[in-house]
Amino acid sequence: MSAEEEKYDGLLLAIAEKHKDGISEFLNTIASFLRRKTDFFTGARQDQWESLLMTVFQKQYDLAMKINTSIKNERIDERADDKKKVAHASKVEIGRQEDIPIDEISEQINEQEEGSEKDEIGKLKPNAGNGCTFDNYSWTQTLQEVEIKIPIKNSSSLRAKDVSVIIGKSSLLVGLKGQEPILNGTLCAEIKQEDSVWVLQDNKTILITLEKVNKMNWWDRLVTTDLPISTRKINPEPSKLSDLDGETRSLVEKMMYDQRQKELGLPTSEDKQKMEILEKFKSQHPEMDFSKCKFS
Template sequence: MSARYDDVLMAVVQQEGSIKGLLHAFFDFLHRKTDLYVVSDNPKRSMGFAPGQAQNLVLNSFQSFPMKPIEDVQPQVAAAPHAQKEKKTSTRSQVEITEEGKQVPVGNGGFTDKYTWTQSLQDLTVSIPIPKGTKSKDLNVKFTQSTLCVKMKGKDEPVVEGKFGGKIKVEDSLWSLESNEALVVSLEKAAPKT
């Protein structure tokens, strides 16, 4: 499972701008959509956790990965603001920061005024900011083997529209809303014909 969700999680980090933002988005999701924050003393409960049990679950998950010395760490996600300043003075590979203080997308990606993207040889992930509070029913998202079009329902002007540089596998591609503030489109690239 180590790399399975990298594209989606990287899109969240890019959208939120920091590890703290990623964690806040993750725990906000757990609070709204799961029973992690439901506490019950009833031993016959069908949902929720005994007092302290959820915190222990989170702590155990955190502790299941070893801490790394600074020299082993590769800059892959945006660090906290004070840590970014330290990295800028380092002679090692650096996290690039825009004038607005946001991390330049990593993962062979880029950004425009309308979206950011990352890609690998097999996958492409596009993160599109949308108005806060937007629901999936408010969006019209269409992709074909070679195009993507995102519109707000009832509007003629697309939020994003364009052609891909290559073909995608439509049946293996999907989109989702992240914190009702970003549309994340995860696409699988079609194998190039040789």
């Protein structure tokens, strides 16, 4: 089934949902539209528009029968293949059934969940500020900005002129003048240079605030050479979300939800809405076959 053929499915399904009396009422609406808004009936002889209708519906009927036959053949092949596998398994010495490890069965049942967990291997747990803490520096984040703290050890009388900070659009270099940089790399995402600042705090800590360009995504690392954190485990403070206006907050919460659903291989909010419409229509029209209906 081509994308061109499916592009009106959502619209047609929404229209069909409003026809409580079934397919005949739906087809009557289409015929009524052709009568009122076009010359479909009056612009040709009766035998011509009847022939056109029969040609269109015959084509769709032939396709439906072809697909239905193909599905039946696939099921027959699958059953035959299953029988072969069972017959083969019966010939293999596998020992007593009670010797099969329970954890192997659990592993098969939870295959999808474990698949998503594999993606988390090697990722660090976010710190309390939804960032990460390293030996030389730490960083935290909100959806709007990133804050970096770099403590300078054994320097109680450090002055701003001793510090070198270069903030680029997508890069950051921090260190003491005349020494190797403490932090030097490509940022996870672009920032607004004009709104990003740094200060020397208590003569011993360099504090940098970076303004994000994209305020709808969480960073999974500060610079590209860092190990990533698990953005699935980020928990934004409710007070931060409450600072947003209602419309922006709803959008942010929806995007966060959809991002996590995609990472888990689960339906997004839009996918769920489409499925709810389909399920409602299916319940209203049990006489119709929706086995091949899907949304891309």
